[in-house]
Amino acid sequence: MMPKARLHRVPRAACLAPAALAAALAGCASTAVQSAASPHQGHASWRAVETPDTVHYALALGEVSSGATVLARVTPDYPPSELAACPPAVEVIVKLIVDIRGRVTEVRPDSAEAAAPEGRPFLEATRSAAMQWRFDPLQINHWSADANGESHVVDSRTEPFSLDYAFRFTCQAGRARVSTGDKVAAR
Numbered sequence: 001m002m003p004k005a006r007l008h009r010v011p012r013a014a015c016l017a018p019a020a021l022a023a024a025l026a027g028c029a030s031t032a033v034q035s036a037a038s039p040h041q042g043h044a045s046w047r048a049v050e051t052p053d054t055v056h057y058a059l060a061l062g063e064v065s066s067g068a069t070v071l072a073r074v075t076p077d078y079p080p081s082e083l084a085a086c087p088p089a090v091e092v093i094v095k096l097i098v099d100i101r102g103r104v105t106e107v108r109p110d111s112a113e114a115a116a117p118e119g120r121p122f123l124e125a126t127r128s129a130a131m132q133w134r135f136d137p138l139q140i141n142h143w144s145a146d147a148n149g150e151s152h153v154v155d156s157r158t159e160p161f162s163l164d165y166a167f168r169f170t171c172q173a174g175r176a177r178v179s180t181g182d183k184v185a186a187r
Helices: 019-024 121-131
Strands: 007-009 031-034 039-048 061-068 070-072 089-096 104-109 138-145 151-159 161-172
Touching: 089 121, 104 121, 121 161
Parallel strands: none
Antiparallel strands: 007 089, 031 039, 039 161, 061 138, 089 104, 089 161, 138 151
């Protein structure tokens, strides 16, 4: 069963973290967008998340998985239509469905709330950026030992997988911050 989608609004006070704390955070990346009509800047960032109902591939004895790591990411653009209002922080949680070539084929919102009129610009910005992400394909190798006790790959297959990400959009005066660092297993 797929987890339900969530769109979270974060109180404005929670967006005002000190610069030192922002520099220490890992697992996020951000970019700024500024409209000529607005004095505000919008930031978008992401982080990998793992929900309690996450299902992982079951590997047989002798199987080892590799890959399923991000190779290229595109940061979502902050929706220009939302800059003038500068709403509180918005978080959109989505499941990225990745094919055997490492291409994102679908971006599933975690809740119906994300499709609500106030969340739609953020969901569309998320979808537009995430569809451009590229991953190292998930490779599952079956290893076995020969008569001499030496190990070698006897079978190999590539599998599709999915990963959950939370995309966070904040609007404030200031400069963009960028940091990265994902640690999530493929499912």
